[in-house]
Amino acid sequence: MSAAADAAGVRLTGVKKWYGQVPAVRDVSLGIEPGEMVCLLGPSGCGKTTTLRMVAGLENPDAGEIRIGSTLVNGLAPWKRNLGMVFQNYALFPHMTVFENVAFGLNMRRLPAAEVRRQVDAAMAQVRLAAFGERRPSELSGGQRQRIALARAIVTKPSVLLLDEPLAALDKKLREQMQVEIKQLQRQVGVTTIFVTHDQEEALTLSDRIVVMDEGRIVQIGTPSEVYERPRSRFVSDFIGFTNSVSGRVNSIDGAFTRVTIASGQVVTVPSGAGIAAGDAVDLVIRPEKIVVDPTGLVDRSVIPGTLAHMVYTGAVTYYHVDIGGGAILIAMAPNPDLHDLPALGSPVALGFKPDNMLIFPRRAES
Amino acid sequence: MNPTQILTGERALKAYVLLILLFLALPILIVVPLAFSNDVSLTFPPHGFSLRWFGNILARREFGSAFLNSAMIACISTAIAMVIGILSAIAFVRFQFPGRETLLLLFMTPLIFPAIVFGAAVALMLSPLGLLRSVWGLTLAHTVLIFPYILRTSLATLFEIDKSLHEAAYTLGANRWQTFRYVILPLLRPGLLAGATFSLIISFDEFTVSMFLVGPGLMTLPLEMYNYSEFSLDPTIAAISTVLLVITSIAILIIEKLVGLGKQFS
Ligand SMILES: Nc1ncnc2c1ncn2[C@@H]1O[C@H](COP(=O)(O)OP(=O)(O)O)[C@@H](O)[C@H]1O
Ligand SMILES: [Mg+2]
Numbered sequence: 129m130s131a132a133a134d135a136a137g138v139r140l141t142g143v144k145k146w147y148g149q150v151p152a153v154r155d156v157s158l159g160i161e162p163g164e165m166v167c168l169l170g171p172s173g174c175g176k177t178t179t180l181r182m183v184a185g186l187e188n189p190d191a192g193e194i195r196i197g198s199t200l201v202n203g204l205a206p207w208k209r210n211l212g213m214v215f216q217n218y219a220l221f222p223h224m225t226v227f228e229n230v231a232f233g234l235n236m237r238r239l240p241a242a243e244v245r246r247q248v249d250a251a252m253a254q255v256r257l258a259a260f261g262e263r264r265p266s267e268l269s270g271g272q273r274q275r276i277a278l279a280r281a282i283v284t285k286p287s288v289l290l291l292d293e294p295l296a297a298l299d300k301k302l303r304e305q306m307q308v309e310i311k312q313l314q315r316q317v318g319v320t321t322i323f324v325t326h327d328q329e330e331a332l333t334l335s336d337r338i339v340v341m342d343e344g345r346i347v348q349i350g351t352p353s354e355v356y357e358r359p360r361s362r363f364v365s366d367f368i369g370f371t372n373s374v375s376g377r378v379n380s381i382d383g384a385f386t387r388v389t390i391a392s393g394q395v396v397t398v399p400s401g402a403g404i405a406a407g408d409a410v411d412l413v414i415r416p417e418k419i420v421v422d423p424t425g426l427v428d429r430s431v432i433p434g435t436l437a438h439m440v441y442t443g444a445v446t447y448y449h450v451d452i453g454g455g456a457i458l459i460a461m462a463p464n465p466d467l468h469d470l471p472a473l474g475s476p477v478a479l480g481f482k483p484d485n486m487l488i489f490p491r492r493a494e495s
Numbered sequence: 496m497n498p499t500q501i502l503t504g505e506r507a508l509k510a511y512v513l514l515i516l517l518f519l520a521l522p523i524l525i526v527v528p529l530a531f532s533n534d535v536s537l538t539f540p541p542h543g544f545s546l547r548w549f550g551n552i553l554a555r556r557e558f559g560s561a562f563l564n565s566a567m568i569a570c571i572s573t574a575i576a577m578v579i580g581i582l583s584a585i586a587f588v589r590f591q592f593p594g595r596e597t598l599l600l601l602f603m604t605p606l607i608f609p610a611i612v613f614g615a616a617v618a619l620m621l622s623p624l625g626l627l628r629s630v631w632g633l634t635l636a637h638t639v640l641i642f643p644y645i646l647r648t649s650l651a652t653l654f655e656i657d658k659s660l661h662e663a664a665y666t667l668g669a670n671r672w673q674t675f676r677y678v679i680l681p682l683l684r685p686g687l688l689a690g691a692t693f694s695l696i697i698s699f700d701e702f703t704v705s706m707f708l709v710g711p712g713l714m715t716l717p718l719e720m721y722n723y724s725e726f727s728l729d730p731t732i733a734a735i736s737t738v739l740l741v742i743t744s745i746a747i748l749i750i751e752k753l754v755g756l757g758k759q760f761s
């Protein structure tokens with residue numbers, strides 16, 4: 129299939145949506161490039177589905193503009209938008225065969241029968257279910273239904289593909305396999321794709337860019353590594369990946385560097401964060417894999433001493449829970465490259481990290 | 496309970512069920528052999544074998560015209576009730592509007608309203624309109640009577656159709672009409688066929704309300720049979736009943752094949 133030729137960009141400007149008194153989407157502005165795969169990520173109820181449904185035309189925004197390509201689509205019926213959408217429950221038509229399901233969009237576009245057959249066969253081959261045309265959806269497994277829903281959505285060569293938690297109903301193994309397939313298919317077809325999930329791993333794996341949402345607003349947009357490595361708020365750092373946090377108070381700020389006294393009394397120097405002044409209560413946040421256990425011989429590392437309180441061995445990696453004093457525990461993750469002696473519980477360990485990897489956020493109100 | 500107790504319990508249950516079935520089927524078991532009786536009056540057990548009572552149905556013109564009346568009224572009222580029923584069901588499922596619950600209740604009243612009261616009321620209402628003793632008056636009354644059945648089956652089937660199926664059709668380029676035509680209607684069809692079959696039977700079989708609305712020159716089959724049995728109690732009635740029994744059984748079998756009868760009562 130020829131790629132990106134008809135892929136269209138999508139632009140949302142100041143989009144808002146209420147359900148009665150409930151604000152579902154408060155103010156969303158977002159530009160998506162043609163052929164890009166963007167993921168809306170956020171906790172349940174943050175407005176992802178509503179945003180997606182407004183792009184699809186299944187809901188109308190109360191304020192703001194939505195453009196697909198250069199066309200303003202506010203108020204345009206969904207059937208006039210040339211979209212493909214995969215629903216969480218797949219929404220395959222139960223009274224039609226798999227072939228008829230995939231052919232539905234083409235038939236609505238009144239393509240000649242031979243052309244419909246050719247394109248449906250191609251799409252079904254693309255999702256590796258070429259031999260399943262005569263079956264009913266009820267005779268397929270979850271993963272197969274998912275693939276048929278995908279074939280049905282892409283066969284019409286939509287300008288935008290929308291997926292609402294398409295993998296949520298699958299078990300972990302199948303989900304990981306489908307992630308790869310969806311990504312490959314999206315690359316092949318080159319269709320602009322908006323993808324909704326509350327699974328951060330899925331978002332990191334699949335997206336060109338991640339749009340993190342919270343309570344109807346976008347809180348950060350960036351590539352997976354930007355969002356993971358440089359979360360702009362405590363919410364984002366907590367939502368994506370596992371993080372450690374240590375509370376402290378700002379001692380002094382010296383341009384690009386901030387000195388923070390942490391609970392154990394030690395002073396740690398970290399890059400300055402926006403909106404933080406001397407004397408502020410802050411949280412220092414760092415990912416477990418950015419902490420090195422026993423950093424002897426490594427340069428540019430800040431070191432915090434502690435004692436090993438607990439260990440979680442998971443095969444590929446081990447998590448070291450280290451008590452650094454003052455009631456604070458830091459968790460370090462280290463791969464298990466060789467058979468080696470693990471340190472004994474209660475023994476002293478030094479933790480090393482690059483100051484750059486330590487993020488500073490205002491202390492979060494206790495919840 | 497020990498095993499013997501359970502066993503006797505099971506036997507008792509079996510006997511009980513058998514008895515009930517027998518009781519329900521008894522009229523049928525009696526009426527069918529009577530239809531083939533050679534007696535001139537309705538007596539059981541029948542003596543001899545003859546098909547002349549079936550011949551008598553054909554010979555007496557009034558049965559033929561009453562049958563046609565009943566069939567026509569059943570078909571037309573079912574067709575009207577279907578159209579109104581489906582549209583109302585869609586409105587009830589799709590929209591929230593003030594008075595929705597009350598309206599639904601109102602539409603369902605013919606199911607529980609005493610037929611005799613309904614019949615009298617309809618007669619009073621149709622009389623000034625000049626629709627008494629008219630096929631159209633009867634058809635109208637039957638439409639109201641069977642409407643709840645159609646509405647109920649349509650509602651039940653519509654509720655089962657996932658909202659995301661409409662939406663999937665929309666995103667695939669189907670407009671409202673195409674979505675209804677190619678997705679919703681095919682999914683409604685089994686439920687509608689079942690509703691339609693029941694309605695046909697109910698209308699065809701209707702007695703109490705029709706009694707108020709018929710008159711000389713306009714008879715339905717149940718009333719014609721009743722009139723006939725007032726004067727002559729010969730097996731002709733049994734013969735007609737047998738014919739109706741066969742027609743009804745075939746209809747029920749068709750529904751069973753299409754949707755499964757149990758589903759319509761659950
Ligand atoms: N049809 C609806 N009627 C009323 N409230 C709704 C409806 N759909 C969603 N909401 C509300 O809008 C908010 C956002 O919902 P949604 O977009 O589905 O979130 P997400 O997909 O991120 O879980 C939630 O508070 C939800 O309860
Ligand atoms: Mg959702």
